[in-house]
Amino acid sequence: NAGVTQTPKFQVLKTGQSMTLQCAQDMNHEYMSWYRQDPGMGLRLIHYSVGAGITDQGEVPNGYNVSRSTTEDFPLRLLSAAPSQTSVYFCASRPRVAETQYFGPGTRLLVL
Amino acid sequence: SQQGEEDPQALSIQEGENATMNCSYKTSINNLQWYRQNSGRGLVHLILIRSNEREKHSGRLRVTLDTSKKSSSLLITASRAADTASYFCATDGRGNTPLVFGKGTRLSVIA
Numbered sequence: 001n002a003g004v005t006q007t008p009k010f011q012v013l014k015t016g017q018s019m020t021l022q023c024a025q026d027m028n029h030e031y032m033s034w035y036r037q038d039p040g041m042g043l044r045l046i047h048y049s050v051g052a053g054i055t056d057q058g059e060v061p062n063g064y065n066v067s068r069s070t071t072e073d074f075p076l077r078l079l080s081a082a083p084s085q086t087s088v089y090f091c092a093s094r095p096r097v098a099e100t101q102y103f104g105p106g107t108r109l110l111v112l
Numbered sequence: 113s114q115q116g117e118e119d120p121q122a123l124s125i126q127e128g129e130n131a132t133m134n135c136s137y138k139t140s141i142n143n144l145q146w147y148r149q150n151s152g153r154g155l156v157h158l159i160l161i162r163s164n165e166r167e168k169h170s171g172r173l174r175v176t177l178d179t180s181k182k183s184s185s186l187l188i189t190a191s192r193a194a195d196t197a198s199y200f201c202a203t204d205g206r207g208n209t210p211l212v213f214g215k216g217t218r219l220s221v222i223a
Contacts, residue, residue, distance in 0.1 A: 004154075033210055042200065042215035043155075050208055058210060090154055094211075098142045098204050101211055103154035 001026050004104035006091050012110045013081040021076040021107050023091030031094045032074040033058070033101070034066065036087040043090065049074055050097070081111045116144075116201040116214030124220040131188040133217040135201030136181075142204040144177055144184050145211065149198045158186075158199075193223045 007022045025032065033048040035058075045058030049068040063085060065077040074093075078085060088108050094101040119134045135144070143162045147155040161168045161177045161184065168175045174187040188195055198216040205212070 031210075035213070040215065043213040045210055045212065048210045092155075092211075097208050097210075100145065100157045100160055101147075101155075101202075102157070103147075105154045106152075 003027065004091055004093055004102050006089075006104035006107050008107060009105070010108045010110075012112065013078075014112055015081060015083060017081050019078050019081065021078070021089055021091075021109075023074045023076065023104060024072050025074075025093040025102070026072065027093065027095070027102070028071060029093035029095050029102075030071070031096055031099075031101075032068065033092045034064070034074070034076045035090045035092065036060065036085075037090060037106075038087050046076065046089075078109075083111050085109065086111045116203050116212065118199070118201055118214045118217040120217060121215070122218040122220070124222065125191055127191060127193055127221055127223050129191055131191050131195070131219055131221070133186045133199050133201075133219070135184045135186070135214060137184075137201075137203045138182065139203075140206055141179070142206055144175075145202045145204070146173075146175060146184075146186050147200045147202060147213075149200065149216070151197075155200065188219075191219075191221045193221050195219060196221045 004025045034046040035043040047066040049055045091104040092101045116137045145160045146158040149155045172189045200216045202211045202213045
């Protein structure tokens with residue numbers, strides 16, 4: 001199993017540009033989440049999904065959209081990038097609620 | 113808002129010593145989990161302790177949970193330089209709620 005994969009690893013955007021961060025898992029996990037990590041802030045939840053077709057907002061959802069059309073994929077879209085979205089983004093999945101979570105390697109995003 | 117809060121924020125010890133990190137949380141939980149993050153990498157799961165458990169061991173790791181005080185501790189015994197990392201606690205609430213992380217403890221083990 002490849003586990004949780006994320007692409008790209010690094011990305012530089014200009015303010016106002018849009019892009020999609022890709023996340024995929026091959027473990028048939030129902031539950032997927034997106035977090036952002038900023039220095040001194042730990043991990044903050046952006047959006048999560050408890051299954052295909054179901055998504056919900058986390059702590060910091062503004063400026064981001066998600067969709068879950070398949071069990072495997074959970075892309076994160078930045079609608080109009082802002083410097084405040086400079087961060088490291090982690091995707092994670094787990095079989096169901098109340099279980100161990102598996103993380104991808106992260107995407108480093110710099111917005112100029 | 114973040115549920116778990118780790119203490120201390122940073123910890124520096126000598127190789128061979130024990131390291132203890134604490135986590136406090138605010139609301140009822142289903143379980144509490146500890147994760148490790150090496151610099152620049154994704155988080156790796158260490159141990160999960162359920163709300164009806166008081167203590168759990170895994171190798172050199174010992175986790176305790178006190179639901180009456182809403183707190184947990186992670187003990188790493190006989191630390192090694194390779195244990196240098198950030199350690200996060202995460203809480204699973206009741207129902208279908210997502211895992212919520214604290215801000216982490218940065219552990220430095222000096223050889």
